Amino acid sequence: MTSKASDLKASVLNAAIVGCGWVADWHIDDGLAHLKDRFRVLVSCDKDIERARSFALKHDVPRVSGDLEQVLAMPDVDVVIICTPPSLHYPMIMACLKHGKHVVCEKPFVASLAEVDAVIEAEKVSSARVMPIFQYRFGDGLAKVRHVIQSGLAGRHFVSSIDTAKRRDADYYQVAWRGKFATELGGVLLTQSIHIHDVLMWLIGPVKAAACFKTTRVNPIEVEDCAVASLQMLDGSLASLSATLGSARQVTRLRLCFENVTFEKVGYDENSSRPGDDPWTVIPRKPELQDAIEKKMAELSPASKWFARQYELFHDALESGASFPVTLSDARASIELVTALFMSNDTHTVVDFPIGPSHPKYHGWFER
Structure with a gap:
């Protein structure tokens, strides 16, 4: 991909599912399976290779991998769909953007406002785009x-x-x-x-x-x-x-x-x-x-x-260059609310918005 809008002349985008648990089943059964003229699930990827194989067999996915880097090296993969445990989202999103792969990422998006803002900046210099999931x-x-x-x-x-x-x-x-x-x-x-x-x-x-x-x-x-x-x-x-x-x-x-x-x-x-x-x-x-x-x-x-519907609008946006149906700004608002709720509970105070880099919980709402 060389631009923010998809350069593919064909209408079908090749997708890789990373993390093959029950949430990934939803993405296919309630999403991609209804849009076969727009998406092809090309790869199932999970660190538990047997789970990846089982998922591939269940959903007729032709390739199996146990390593995200292997998936990112595949030139025909257009979109990486991240359905892993939440703590893995941020490094995987950043790796995908580095390799020019579009990203669809499950919630919670990342672990802090600092990470959301880093993704926003990384997307600006990548050929790829990121869509959070809020179905x-x-x-x-x-x-x-x-x-x-x-x-x-x-x-x-x-x-x-x-x-x-x-x-x-x-x-x-x-x-x-x-x-x-x-x-x-x-x-x-x-x-x-x-x-x-x-x-x-x-x-x-x-x-x-x-x-x-x-x-x-x-x-x-x-x-x-x-x-x-x-x-x-x-x-x-x-x-x-x-x-x-x-x-x-x-x-x-x-x-x-x-x-x-x-x-x-x-x-x-x-x-x-x-x-x-x-x-x-x-x-x-x-x-x-x-x-x-x-x-x-x-x-x-x-x-x-x-x-x-979210995947349908995602595909439309990639072809037209329009905004995604759920944006990184939406993801930031979601994480900002979580940050404020944790801050309020911890300090017994009312928390004002917006929350920026000087805020005590900008880098996360729990100790890491």
Whole structure:
């Protein structure tokens, strides 16, 4: 690749999956498998070579590797999809950019704002580009809600409440890298609720200040598995966050109260990971607004969802040179929020945004 836009004349991009666990299965089953006219999974790579082979057999991947450097030396690999434990993301992203390979990277993106900023600078001088994964954004229901908000029809935002109630029992932490700061980077604020918090900022805008309490009560692990937080958004509106890994049933709830309408979404079990899907509950403040809101929502055509939609838009952006559907600025906002929440808990203070290089936790929210 010699430019930021793809130089490939063919429409198919060759991808390598690095890290062949269950998240990688999602990337194929709910994403790339639906876009075979745009992507070909060429390589499965994992330090556990038997896991890489098993993954390749399952998904009909022609090549297997146990080493990222070997993958980066393959001239026909266009995109590297990073699905490894979080602590490995940053060095792998930087290696990919050095070799001119486009990157798709799972959350949490990296371990500090310093690392995000380093990736941003590295991308500027690379022929390749980086897209963070936030698949919760994509679905017809959420697209309609965002369209109404952006049109101005919803009016001013007042307050939102966002609940992430997941269940993670002891067997989940039998995987060696989970539950440890050094490898998972954090708990419910990093691995589970980070998605829905990104959705909040995508809909409402940047955060101005944050206060948080977090604790570990569900499992005997290093990282947090329960948290609550209060946010002041840049526009002066407010949001409350709650998150736990101790819910008997998995559920996510969003309630967004605007001047002219309230939006609600509740998802249980498997649907707790798909807030983008229809239906959303839409409650106009006045009956006469119902028709205007329905007409505004009807302006959008149905589209694919979840991983498939994010990868579809990624491909479009590489061909056109346009912005990715999730940007490095979005990743930075996500990591900035995490940094602020940890700082607030540790110091019992309200943390103001933006957070820059002089901040005590700019280089990370835990000791390394």
